[in-house]
Amino acid sequence: MTIDDHHAPNAAGGSESPTGRRREQRSTSRDLERYAGLFASRTRTMRSSAMRDLMAVIGRPEVISLAGGLPDTSSFPPETLAAVTSRMAAEDSARALQYGPTEGLPETKRCIAEVMAAEGMRADPEDVIVTAGGQQVIDLVTKTLIDPGDVVIAEAPTYPGAVPVFSSYQADVVQIEMDADGMRVDLLEETLDRLARDGRTPKFIYTVPTFQNPAGVTMSPPRRRRLVELAHERELLVLEDNPYGLLRYEGTPDATLRALDGGVFVMYLGTFSKILSPGLRLGWVVAPPPVLDKINLGKQAADLCTSTMSQLLVHSYFEQADWRDYVDSLTEIYRTRRDTMLDALAEWFPREAEWTRPAGGLFIWVTLPDFIDTTDLLARALRENVAFVPGSAAYLDGRGHSSMRLNFSGSDEDAIREGIRRIGKVVEEQVALYGTLTGGRSPAVARASQAAASEQPEGPGAQVVPMPQRSARGGRAHRS
């Protein structure tokens, strides 16, 4: 078969891709064979983001998606967007349509400095690069620091969107357990010692200390201080990923790692995605100058510069409106949705389930009995037209199989209640099925007798340290 044969119009009709090929023919085994020898070795370790895979399914209108990390962009006033855009067009049309400097426009950096000041940090514009979202920061930092096999430390669970980045640069990711106070810095220290004994030093520590995605927990102030101390003692770089710090529903803010560190070892990732719009694709990185210079080179190669139109739009918005008012309105909306989801979990999830109670951010992390595999459960849930992110998406080592991430920002309260009811139903079916198969014993008893029978003690790292702050137990409403 020649290339021309391959592109010949398909007699069977149907939708054609721009190259004239039917979409469903894209990945036949012949195709794979034809191209396999051409792929770079790093593609072997590339993984698809769990979220990207789910997007196709959860886009269907009948599906209630508690899977994505979608902010509620419908709450942004369309007339504000119209006013901001038309002023940008009137005042800055030629620049908006033009390329810009790789590091970003000065006026956008001033807006970034304002956001960082609201979180207790001072940023010198010289130390900032404006990026295509926070996601690009993770990519550029990894590209800058990681050779294949280098160690990155991350939380267990970690941000699912970081997993494909670390995989594609062939990093060796070591995940540190968390509890309700965030990353266990004592375990981090032990891990660093163990790695040092093997002659290995992590290239960087990746953490989402505030309202973590996916776990919803926040690192306590003593752990923050200790983490920064460790970075100084051992001269380790830390990437602090902070998209959610301003979305706080209760309590008072803790100092960021960047504020504690003063810009020596902590690289900082910020984004407009969750406080304004992910459609802008606008984020930023603040890092020590030598690291920033390398990141700049990486960005030049990746995309030359971040969209000038998005950058000027943000500037126009900051000039014309008080961005904090919108963040306040989001906070009100999300607080109610979080509470709705917590109440629905208590009502519809079986007593064996446990979950976190986030003081901010967008996610609740649910841990189910370990005989439930949430990837299988997702297939069942999708039949009920509801979606979540299976916990394994947040691990690089196969753990997390009995956990799930639930998002409460992207659905209204009725959808949250209904979505949780549907997931609760499939979870309860699984629990009942397990009970039948194990002769009606409770999961805990069955697990204990299973362990006793096999006399296999659970090895370190084989167990997910739970992060429950609240569960279905304890006298709250529970469906009988």
Ligand SMILES: Cc1ncc(COP(=O)(O)O)c(C=O)c1O
């Ligand atoms: C922890 C974390 N980091 C980074 C990102 C990337 O965000 P964006 O590229 O939209 O700025 C997200 C998005 O959900 C996130 O949750």
